[in-house]
Amino acid sequence: MDDHVKEDEQQLNKQVTRRSFLKLMGGLGLAGITMSLAGCSNSSTVEQAGGDGWLPQQYQGRGTWPAQVRGRVPIDPDNPSITRDDQKCILCGQCMEVCDNIQTVAGHYGLPLANDVICVNCGQCTLWCPTAAITERDDIQNVLQFIQDPDKHVVVQTAPATRVALGEEFGLPPGTWVVGQQVAALKRLGFNAVFDTNFTADLTIMEEATELIKRITGEINKPLPQFTSCSPGWVKFCEYFYPDLLPHMSSCKSPQQMLGALAKTYYAKSKNIKPENIISVSIMPCTAKKYEMQRPEMISSAHYWNKKGLQDVDVVLTTRELARMIKQQNIDLSKLPEENYDSMLGEGTGAAIIFGATGGVMEAAVRSAYYFITKQQPPANLLNLTPVRGLEGVKEAAVDVPGVGAVKVAVCHGLSNARQVLDAVRQGNAPWHFVEFMSCPGGCISGGGQPRSAVPPSDEIRMARINSLYQADARAVRRESHENAEVLALYQDFLQHPMSELAEELLHTKYTDRGKKIKEITV
Numbered sequence: 001m002d003d004h005v006k007e008d009e010q011q012l013n014k015q016v017t018r019r020s021f022l023k024l025m026g027g028l029g030l031a032g033i034t035m036s037l038a039g040c041s042n043s044s045t046v047e048q049a050g051g052d053g054w055l056p057q058q059y060q061g062r063g064t065w066p067a068q069v070r071g072r073v074p075i076d077p078d079n080p081s082i083t084r085d086d087q088k089c090i091l092c093g094q095c096m097e098v099c100d101n102i103q104t105v106a107g108h109y110g111l112p113l114a115n116d117v118i119c120v121n122c123g124q125c126t127l128w129c130p131t132a133a134i135t136e137r138d139d140i141q142n143v144l145q146f147i148q149d150p151d152k153h154v155v156v157q158t159a160p161a162t163r164v165a166l167g168e169e170f171g172l173p174p175g176t177w178v179v180g181q182q183v184a185a186l187k188r189l190g191f192n193a194v195f196d197t198n199f200t201a202d203l204t205i206m207e208e209a210t211e212l213i214k215r216i217t218g219e220i221n222k223p224l225p226q227f228t229s230c231s232p233g234w235v236k237f238c239e240y241f242y243p244d245l246l247p248h249m250s251s252c253k254s255p256q257q258m259l260g261a262l263a264k265t266y267y268a269k270s271k272n273i274k275p276e277n278i279i280s281v282s283i284m285p286c287t288a289k290k291y292e293m294q295r296p297e298m299i300s301s302a303h304y305w306n307k308k309g310l311q312d313v314d315v316v317l318t319t320r321e322l323a324r325m326i327k328q329q330n331i332d333l334s335k336l337p338e339e340n341y342d343s344m345l346g347e348g349t350g351a352a353i354i355f356g357a358t359g360g361v362m363e364a365a366v367r368s369a370y371y372f373i374t375k376q377q378p379p380a381n382l383l384n385l386t387p388v389r390g391l392e393g394v395k396e397a398a399v400d401v402p403g404v405g406a407v408k409v410a411v412c413h414g415l416s417n418a419r420q421v422l423d424a425v426r427q428g429n430a431p432w433h434f435v436e437f438m439s440c441p442g443g444c445i446s447g448g449g450q451p452r453s454a455v456p457p458s459d460e461i462r463m464a465r466i467n468s469l470y471q472a473d474a475r476a477v478r479r480e481s482h483e484n485a486e487v488l489a490l491y492q493d494f495l496q497h498p499m500s501e502l503a504e505e506l507l508h509t510k511y512t513d514r515g516k517k518i519k520e521i522t523v
Helices: 003-028 031-037 094-102 124-128 140-148 160-164 166-170 179-189 197-217 232-241 243-248 255-263 266-271 288-292 300-305 319-328 350-356 360-374 415-426 459-475 485-495 501-507
Strands: 082-084 134-136 153-158 193-196 278-284 315-318 394-401 405-413 434-438
Touching (some): 094 124, 134 319, 140 153, 140 315, 140 319, 153 179, 153 197, 153 255, 160 166, 160 179, 160 197, 160 319, 166 319, 179 319, 197 350, 197 360, 232 415, 243 415, 255 288, 350 360, 360 394, 360 405, 405 415
Parallel strands (some): 153 193, 153 278, 278 315, 405 434
Antiparallel strands (some): 082 134, 394 405
């Protein structure tokens, strides 16, 4: 017999034997034995690779074999906030879990869609994805190119929630306060000026509290309750699912966008720098900020100077991106000496610090609204408004204000909780004057761009970050937004007063009805 024929026959026998053996083992139910030996079982003697609790409870049990495909959320290739590496995706369904049940976006609209992939850009799917297949869109190289350009003056701002989470990327415990080291790292990276988003958080309160008072007194014809507008994921959610309630939304831009507009107007004029030479970067806990900066209405500096091509914020980096950028430059964050923010746009109060926690915007607004109405400092209990603190999904409080009576407020975080409040408003059952909405559970401290310290994010880590913010507020010299000296100088030298004509031009915005793009369904 020809040698080649013999080899082919032997090879065929091997295949048949292997195939027969596997079929036999499957019939005897012995396939599970090999899985157990490989560490795939959930028995008492073999632990899961990720440890107990690394996935939600409904996925803890051993699934059928072969694995069951659970699906995934759709992501537009042009999504400015998040992207997916298909090679890492295991179709585990975790992104669907959070998008459908926690954020109530996926599965809450009918098909077909009208030229849109419905996404509020919150990035919670990036925190729940166990393989990091879904991540923020990486913009580090864009920033490095700007920094290396000698003709560009690159400024950067940092959100309050980043300073209690960045340390986790360098081995520090959750909630570690690293604000001074963060500023030092940014200056070593080559930024020309480092500003604090807390400055415009205080400015937001000045504008938002003024707007609230004007609504309550009837000076402006807008409905109550007033909704906060700092969370771009929440804003887009309202534009999609509750566009009829957009008149309730405060017209104030988010602190990020306010600072971007001021960097290219107020700061540019003061430093005699051409606005087109300023690059405005922000470090945010939030992937939706990457989307927000691209909204077509966020070009107030272009209108101010009557120059096309100006964008108020040019690049947004998440906390995770900043950590990678620092590591790429071989900077050891934990060993850096503390440094301070630069002046003009760098002062913040305790009220601004707590913006990063659910309930913080509301608490900060109440402090200043009380002062604006009564001309008196708020009582001690308003500096520790415990009813709006913590991780309960919907929280309520009533604040007695002399001359006005009880001002009723509500706070909710996570968009499934937002639906409860919005449905009440839509049905005319809302007793509140002011409602704070945050897209992400826990607020910005658990934004889609924060470190993945637990998969999915845990309340223990959320509370560690939140407590760190409240402790910083408690030890702050100034704890009310109207005490911010740099904000007062801004009004005196540039804006004149809250909700002035120039303030309206630079610090306020309008919203878009996106409801026509989807057909909402009852779930």
